[in-house]
Amino acid sequence: MIDYMKPKEIVTELDKYIVGQDKAKRAVAIALRNRWRRQAVTDELREEILPNNIIMIGPTGVGKTEIARRLANLAGAPFIKVEATKFTEVGYVGRDVESMIRDLLNYSVSMVEKEYEDAVWEKAEAAAEERILSKLFPIQKSGLQNPEEEERMEKTREKLRNMYKKGQFEDKIIEIDIKEPKVNAGISIMGPLGGGFDETADFLSETMSNLFGSKKKQRRLSVKDARRFLIQEEAEKLVDKNKVYQEAISRAENAGIIFLDEIDKIAASSGGHGADVSRQGVQRDLLPVVEGSTVNTKYGVVKTDHILFIAAGAFHMSKPSDLIPELQGRFPIRVELDSLTTEDFVRILTHPQNALLKQYQALLAAEGINLTITDDALQAIAEKATDVNEKTENIGARRLHTIMTRLLDTVMFEAPDIEKEIIINAEEVHKALDDIAANDDLSRYIL
Structure with a gap:
């Protein structure tokens, strides 16, 4: 039986990489721990305890996929991430929804084999x-050697x-x-x-x-x-x-987790014709797999009753209620992720173990260059990210990547033939970004 971490420990681990989004972290931590709790229940009741599948709702770039990535590392169980848009209705060219169960089992087989x-x-x-x-x-033993020769x-x-x-x-x-x-x-x-x-x-x-x-x-x-x-x-x-x-089949059935990204893209908008009909077909195909069915694979039959599904979507053009009612019922836990603020952006730049600033510092350290970005510069970068997100498309923390790339473009190009101590302050941030951020057309294409 896989011994999962306690919910508080899971949240603490997620905090090392993801800023905010406490409600989503709590929900996935409880769901993950429940996998272990179910294994400890008596046999009669164990089969009756079904996983509480989760839908994470929030704009792009706020941490939905990152939570899934980090959860995969913590789970110690078969875990795959798939995109709902990759599937097509049975009878059409493309991947059918059962292929994700086969992918999960393939991953489980690889884990157990290792x-x-x-x-x-x-x-x-x-x-x-x-x-x-x-x-x-090569030593040929003819059977004719005497004991002394064999010893030698x-x-x-x-x-x-x-x-x-x-x-x-x-x-x-x-x-x-x-x-x-x-x-x-x-x-x-x-x-x-x-x-x-x-x-x-x-x-x-x-x-x-x-x-x-x-x-x-x-x-x-x-x-x-x-x-x-x-x-x-x-x-x-x-x-x-x-x-x-x-063992792989058992592990996939009882501990498997599937992260279903972009589920909002298969939710039908009002009207229900054309592409929407095809999307509803994918939902209908998805329903028995999420509800609990059997899927044939080359390794054997897999029951999907106790696989945990975590779905995520931005739901800009649709709502969770646009999913077919039966599918909505199979995702009883809904968690809304918050949009990121300027303060969140400052923390994202510095706080996580894989923070963007730390990544750039590590890259430049390979050239023997020490990069320092002052606190007022970090604040200015965060404000620019918030400003551009509000004026154009809100892509969340991904905006920081484009801004940092623009800000450090000259440094990254000129290295290592520049001074070994680089300090960037707020004035330099404004100098590099103000003209572009102020021009809506330019910021739309460059930032």
């Missing part, structure tokens, strides 16, 4: 070491092993058999991607690969390069694939 391989890595290293030593110094050969082998461990054979060339990448023998599986055909195509392609591919090819490599291939090959031999697939 865990299982890590568990047997030492054994795989030992087996690879034996194979390399056999290639370097064993001592020689141990000396060679010690030399190998000290790295004295790293550059020696050996010949090893390496599996060639699977090919489909020139047979291309063509067809529409909708209606689950992509899964059928994958299955047919893999079948052809197994029939015609997977041949071994002899290659000459240094010991250093060969080791990587051999350890991986030995680790794969030691891992029971059936156990991996069973």
